[in-house]
Amino acid sequence: MEYQTMNMYKKLILTALFLLPFSTIVAQNNKKIAHRKGEVYAYWGWNRAFYGRSSVHFTGDDYNFTLHGVKGDDKPIGWNFHDFLNPGRVTIPQVNYRIGYFFKDNWAISLGMDHMKYVVRPGQWVKATGEIDHPGYEDAIKDGEYGYLTDDFLHLEHTDGLNYLNAELEYFHNFLQAGFFKFNGIAGGGLGLLIPKTNATIMDKERHDKFHFAGWGLDAKIGAELLFWKIFFLRTELKEGIISMPDIRTSSNKADKASQNIVYLQWNYTFGCSWHF
8 A cells, every 4th residue: 555545544543533532522411431431351353554665774884775665565364263263373463462441431541562564575676875895795786776676685574573562542432322232433542662573684694583672653543343242342443653663683693783664554353352340
């Protein structure tokens, strides 16, 4: 998905957050309650993610260069019980899990993990600036010119997790209640830490392939919830955010690093339960 489409969703989310105070006033006037103070919820689910173009800056002992306008994709897998419901393979898909507490009617704070995946698209033309003095790769890029990105020069992905550990403030609004069923709207936002496990091969360097604190993120979201018997729910959210990772490990040598800022759009679909102590 190109950035223009992502920008449309960004405007939608920002509009929802702008209207949040007015939604609160309406909720107070009609006394509708989506969730009561003291409730706790937990959910599990899956996501798709779409990323805007970004620049990636690589530094090491014998190179310093930037690739501009890089395209990246998520890495979904087809639905199957073995990967999606096997406890030993729960992080093979792109998953979300979260727990939240309602500190007042309709308002919750939550902590969760967005386990997204990101792969720099191979076989693309990108503009490069900088220089490489690493033996055998001196001509891999030309400063200020476009080059064809190949795996034997660079492969970069966060497929063992573009892991966004985040805390969010959430507002729920009840739009419809009929018997045991409620339809609720959601708006919120948060911030958190990026702890990716980056799979990267740059030139002939040895992979690092370990979890590493790489940066931070901010997000805003809107969503909808179907709540049954005040216990079980199905929930879907559209979330947009920015990820800033100034410290990505790209090899076993600590001098080899990358930095990258990514704008993303995530759609998640989850199931869970809520209860009151």
